[in-house]
Amino acid sequence: MARRGYDGVALAVPVTVPYVRHSIRGAYWFLGQAVRRLCDASGLKKEQLDGLTVSSFTLAPDTAVGVTQHLGLSPRWLDHIPTGGASGVMAVRRAARAVQAGDADIVACIAADTNHVDSFRQMLGSFSQFARDATHPYGSGGPNAVFAFITDHTMRATGATREDFGRICIDQRQNALASGGTLFKRALSMDDYLSARPIATPLHLFDCVMPCAGAEAFLVMSIDRARDLGLPHARLRGAIERHNAYADDPVMMRGGWRLDRDELYAMADAKPGDIDFVQSYDDYPVIVMLQFEDLGFCDKGDGPAFVRTHRFTWDGSFPNNTSGGQLSAGQAGAAGGFLGMTEAIRQLTGQAADHAVVDAKLGLVSGYGMVTYDRCLCTGAVILGAAP
Amino acid sequence: MTPPLLTPKRKNPVLRTRQINLPPSARSRVALGLTAAAAMGRFELQQCADCQTVLYPPREACSHCASVRLRWREQRGAGELLAGTTLHHSNDLFFRERLPWRLGLVRLHAGPTLMVHLHRDVRLPSDGSAMPVRVAARLDRAGQAVLIAFASEDALNMADDPMLREMTSDPKLRKVLVSDGMTPVGQALVREFAKAGAELIWVGHAEPWKQHGSGLEAITTLPQVTLLPLDLTDGRSVQALAGEIGGKVDIVVNNAEVHRAFSISARRGTDAAKLEMEVNYFGALRLAQAFGPALAGRSADGVANACAWVNLLSIYALANFPPHGTYSASKAAAHSLAQCQRAELRGAGIRVVNVFPGPIDDEWNQNLPPPKLAPAALAAAVVKALRDGIEDVYPGDVAHEWFERWRDDPKVLERELAAGGA
Numbered sequence: 001m002a003r004r005g006y007d008g009v010a011l012a013v014p015v016t017v018p019y020v021r022h023s024i025r026g027a028y029w030f031l032g033q034a035v036r037r038l039c040d041a042s043g044l045k046k047e048q049l050d051g052l053t054v055s056s057f058t059l060a061p062d063t064a065v066g067v068t069q070h071l072g073l074s075p076r077w078l079d080h081i082p083t084g085g086a087s088g089v090m091a092v093r094r095a096a097r098a099v100q101a102g103d104a105d106i107v108a109c110i111a112a113d114t115n116h117v118d119s120f121r122q123m124l125g126s127f128s129q130f131a132r133d134a135t136h137p138y139g140s141g142g143p144n145a146v147f148a149f150i151t152d153h154t155m156r157a158t159g160a161t162r163e164d165f166g167r168i169c170i171d172q173r174q175n176a177l178a179s180g181g182t183l184f185k186r187a188l189s190m191d192d193y194l195s196a197r198p199i200a201t202p203l204h205l206f207d208c209v210m211p212c213a214g215a216e217a218f219l220v221m222s223i224d225r226a227r228d229l230g231l232p233h234a235r236l237r238g239a240i241e242r243h244n245a246y247a248d249d250p251v252m253m254r255g256g257w258r259l260d261r262d263e264l265y266a267m268a269d270a271k272p273g274d275i276d277f278v279q280s281y282d283d284y285p286v287i288v289m290l291q292f293e294d295l296g297f298c299d300k301g302d303g304p305a306f307v308r309t310h311r312f313t314w315d316g317s318f319p320n321n322t323s324g325g326q327l328s329a330g331q332a333g334a335a336g337g338f339l340g341m342t343e344a345i346r347q348l349t350g351q352a353a354d355h356a357v358v359d360a361k362l363g364l365v366s367g368y369g370m371v372t373y374d375r376c377l378c379t380g381a382v383i384l385g386a387a388p
Numbered sequence: 389m390t391p392p393l394l395t396p397k398r399k400n401p402v403l404r405t406r407q408i409n410l411p412p413s414a415r416s417r418v419a420l421g422l423t424a425a426a427a428m429g430r431f432e433l434q435q436c437a438d439c440q441t442v443l444y445p446p447r448e449a450c451s452h453c454a455s456v457r458l459r460w461r462e463q464r465g466a467g468e469l470l471a472g473t474t475l476h477h478s479n480d481l482f483f484r485e486r487l488p489w490r491l492g493l494v495r496l497h498a499g500p501t502l503m504v505h506l507h508r509d510v511r512l513p514s515d516g517s518a519m520p521v522r523v524a525a526r527l528d529r530a531g532q533a534v535l536i537a538f539a540s541e542d543a544l545n546m547a548d549d550p551m552l553r554e555m556t557s558d559p560k561l562r563k564v565l566v567s568d569g570m571t572p573v574g575q576a577l578v579r580e581f582a583k584a585g586a587e588l589i590w591v592g593h594a595e596p597w598k599q600h601g602s603g604l605e606a607i608t609t610l611p612q613v614t615l616l617p618l619d620l621t622d623g624r625s626v627q628a629l630a631g632e633i634g635g636k637v638d639i640v641v642n643n644a645e646v647h648r649a650f651s652i653s654a655r656r657g658t659d660a661a662k663l664e665m666e667v668n669y670f671g672a673l674r675l676a677q678a679f680g681p682a683l684a685g686r687s688a689d690g691v692a693n694a695c696a697w698v699n700l701l702s703i704y705a706l707a708n709f710p711p712h713g714t715y716s717a718s719k720a721a722a723h724s725l726a727q728c729q730r731a732e733l734r735g736a737g738i739r740v741v742n743v744f745p746g747p748i749d750d751e752w753n754q755n756l757p758p759p760k761l762a763p764a765a766l767a768a769a770v771v772k773a774l775r776d777g778i779e780d781v782y783p784g785d786v787a788h789e790w791f792e793r794w795r796d797d798p799k800v801l802e803r804e805l806a807a808g809g810a
Contacts (some may be wrong), residue, residue: 121479133419133444135503137412137534138491139475139483145503148473149493156516199474200491219693247451250495251470373445373494374501 003386005238007269009096009382010226012219012233013042014342014351017182019214019330021048022112027058028070030112030215030332035071038108038217042231051077051220053095055086055087055334058119067110077104085281085369086241087337088216090127093239095220102174104115105221112215113333135373140200143371145209147284149198150375153251154286155202158171160304162202166193168320169206169327171312172282176324178314178355183212183330206327207284213323214332216342223387232349234384237362238267241380255287255368256379258294265296268362268383272296275383276360277319277347279340281368282327283376291366295381314355320349322355340365341382348386361386390508393548395587396690408688408737409481413530419446422461426525426533427779431465435499444500465523467496469537472512482529485688489551492537494523502535506547509539526555526777529687529737547775550691556777557639557696557739559810560585565637567592567618567675568644570602572750573700576767577641578607584771587692590633592618592644601611620644620671626678634682639774641698642675647752651713661714668718669725674728684736692791696739696774699726703744703782703790707801711808730779741745741773746786759785 015037017030031054040044051170052075054064064080067073077098081087089113095107124142126132135146154160173188188206196205219231226233242256257264265271272295280291288302297318298306312320323329323343326336344363346352352360362385369378415423425432429788433445436450437457449456475489483489490506506521513519521537528534536555538546547558564581568574569591581589589612593604596617607613615635619625644668648660676697686694705723723742730740747753749760761784769783782791793801 130418130445132412133415135413135530137528137530138503138505139411139478139480139489140491140503142479144477145473145475145491149471149491149503152471152473152512153493200477201474201475250501270450319570372430374503 003267004385006096006100006236008223009099009236010221010223010233011092011236011341011345012221012226012231012349013038014218014345015216016342017112018181019212019332021115021183021210021212021330022117023213023331024116025114025213027056027112027114028067029311030114030213031056031067031110032071034112034215034217035073035108036112038219040257042219042229044106044229046073049073049106049108050075051095051098051107051282053079053081053091053107053109055081055083055091055337056113057082057084057123057302057333058113058115059249067232069351075104077107082334083155083337083369083378084334085283085337085376086367086378086380088341089239089337089365089367089382090241090378091338092220092236092341093241093380096236096239099222107220108217109220109338110217110379111213111334111338112385113335115211115213115333130305130373131371136294142285144200144203146371146374147286149201150252151202151207151284151286153253154289155206155369157253158301158304160286160289163190164289164307165207167307168282168285168288168312169193170319171316172325174199175322175355176328179323180354181260182324182328183210184324184328203284209283209326211337212330212332214330214335216332216335216338218338218342218345232351233387234348235387236384237270237385238264239380239382240264241378244377244381252290252375253364254292254300255294257291257366257381261294261296261381264383265380270362270383270387275362277322277344277357277363279322279342279344279363279365280320280325281337281366282321282325283331283336285327287368290355291368295364295366304368315358319357322357323353337343337367337369348384389543390545390549392545393553393561396692399690405686406688408486408529410530410735410737411482412480413532415532416446418448422446422525423527423533425460425532426527429773429776429778430524431463432460433463433524435461437527440502442496442498444502445730455518460669463496463498463523465496466493467502467521467523469493469510469512469519470495470501471522472506486550486554488640492521494521494537496523504537505551507536507538507546507552509543509546510537520712527739527779528555531734531739531779553691557741557774558584559639559771559774561692562638562643562695563588563590563636563692565590565592565633565679567620567640567642569604569607569615570595570598571643572603572763573748573766574643575603575607576763577643577770578610578613580764580767582610582612582769584775586612589613590637591615592629594619608739620674621666623674626674630678630682634679635686637679637683638686638692638694639696639698640675640679640683641700641770642672643700644671645700647712647715648757649712649715649752651710661718663719664715664718669721670729672722672725676725680729680733683738683753684733686738694738696741697729697733698741698743698746698770698774699729700743701726703746703787705744706790706794707798707805709805739777739779741770741779741781743770743773743781743783744787745783745792746790761786
């Protein structure tokens, strides 16, 4: 049976609860802020949100259902999506089907996390059974060692250099400065990048995201409903999701996007060359490079050459992570999986102000999440289009 | 090649002694299978009984065929290093205090990909070619199994690698107490520790007036050896010695034992059994109470830190051997106590090594037929266990066979032993 498309689905009202490095508040504080901002920005009443997805690492022991009571919501459709960097793409896909089927009218998709001074360290040992048994005991400090391996292996296999990864990070920092409002206020030079302190070689400080607190959220509804409400919106053109792909690869060299990308572009009736900007998932720059390859912007192994011949600023030849991405905005837990989605909606609805990609009609948002052992397991991507 | 470890500088007694922080010790129950094998010096991974896939990390079901019939199977450990990293940052205190720290990603020829600690002799070739390694499982300072990749060929001084020295209890440059120098086993231990490069060996002897002809004279000629009075039946004697050397000793070997060959009915009264308990059980308890805290306080004290406690038990501790019935009972009590001691000292990063020999070739086993374990072979097994980070030692053929029988079915072994242990 042919997959049904995502016709008639709109994404609107991108909101961000400003990031702070550390917060003494709990996850609910950020969830509450997100709901309040969704209502304020849309003019909707809380009661009109009849669908809800929640993504959060620091909400435990609660899940999405706890959010309904805490915030006084009474949705008729609910999903808890604990997949971190892939949660934005997965929330869109689930909410879109709920809206198409009529199970929900307006779905609020929210990712929020707090960050206490010690909460990152405390999460490491309990992230997954495999992490507890087979990576955490090695002192790897969360995913750093795993992505050091992937980076090291990629450098050996493709000839990628630290400068290549630096280009990605430096342009994203420029985007962050242009968009304003992020925790990083200074430009990053290649010297800064190369001379940063080592964390887990070949990874250095600016290859790693900074854990912080904050939230990202948006609404999913039908295009008709968005029109009725007078809400600027982007259209969902296609979406893919894949878990535990290429499990037999001894070290990650390709991601699940590769398996499903033809279908993604076919659904959107587009080619990679038609995409005006990309919001790639940037937990580490090597993964950004892998996405350029696996999403079809260049051939496998040509990532380094692609990076050397493109600029990734919002006004560059290949706008990537136009709000700075997590590398330059910080990683607010699961909100890191939503950052690209809210930014893409802003770009396609004329809300990107001073860092708007000129004439942006088509954007690709990619997700990548959950490093349970030696790689992240969840991959996904959506293509969003501007309303005509 | 690893540079050789040199005698550390004398410690400044005014400075605070660094305390131990253990590496993360939480594991799922199924992952403890790796630890159980590593505790005996083996590298085992789960293998699916249905599709033969070798699996890692440990799990409840096969990722290839979803079978739950997974068995722990010994691995050769041959593989190739895919990638490496040097940690310059860790959120974990143990590693933070020991940075930089090298890790690798290894593809075993048997299938799975493993995160491993890297021995310093393993170097990643810069030209991108594959680097062959062999992986082994070792207990870390928390007493849990971790995997280590070694260069495929042994090299000089490889035991001196700082990472490996954290995982093992190599006697080299360490100070050792052997609790009883009067026995052939005690003397063999002293010689073996001297050969292994121990810096000092304190040797206890309970009855100084009985030295002549006991073999003690021969070991006192070794430059590392100092004889000290130690009577495990006397709490004050144990305390006095702990006060004298407790803050310096790195490895305690409790080999003192009383062994009489009696069953219940072969002797009236409880005198002999009481004496066995007095030394084999209460003596071990006295020694553990007196020296344990001192060892625990020095478990992160430089490259020659306090690291291990060795208990000489007996294979009869697992199941009673009726011809030596009361002795077996005392060793069973000592074994149980040693498990308690291991749990208590684990928090300090001190390894408790339990040794389960079969009959030793000494005067108290005179009437037992061979094979019997030579004291020198026992001593060599103890030192090897310390070097390899092994926790449970079954030296010699008899111990091995009894252990296998016990593992196979303790009830069957009970009947076999009742019939004479054939």
